Amino acid sequence: MLLAAMYGVINDHVTYTISPEYYTRFKFEQFGLETVWFGGIRQTVTVVGIMATWWVGLLIGLVLGLTGLIFKDHQSMRRAIQKAIFYTFISTIAFAIAGYLYGRFVLAGTGVDWWLPEGLLDESAFISVGSVHNFAYMGGFFGLVAGVYFLIRLNIKQRRITARENVAP
DSSP: OOHHHHHHHHHHHHHHHHHHHIIIIHHHHHHTSSSSOOHHHHHHHHHHHHHHHHHHHHHHHHHHHHHHHHSSHHHHHHHHHHHHHHHHHHHHHHHHHHHHHHIIIIIIHHHHHHOOOOTTSSSSHHHHHHHHHHHHHHHHHHHHHHHHHHHHHHOOOOOOOOHHHHHHO
16 A cells, blocks of 8 residues: 555656646546645645555565465565565556557547546646556556466465475475
8 A cells, every 4th residue: 555655646647747736637636626725736646556456565565465375375475465466566667658659649639538627738748647647557457457467377386386295206
């Protein structure tokens, strides 16, 4: 949860720089923060980043943690889960970057069927940031599936090695 929240904070500060309107005209309202709380705009962006991502970290942690229970000891389980979380994190970042590129160079030119606030000063930036956020969630999901697959494959490999060692004279 902590890693996801930290990702959300960094992601939201970067994307706020790209499109402040995405927050002031959409995200603040979505999270019930229409008035700037917490001492200023950037502090409120921090709160939005945490609120938007902590639950994803909880879900990923639960699924990878429960899957990790297939390992024979806590040391190998811990190492394997750490690698799976790392892969999930990298997947999320890679998808977010792809989302920015897709949003900036495709969606901003072709338009979207999402709700857009009226009178945006920079519609292209708003769309690009929306794409970053959508792709990052997809990246987290993809990373979670890949992480579960990694844990299962690693466990099978370790069990085969152990079985061979037990059979050897």
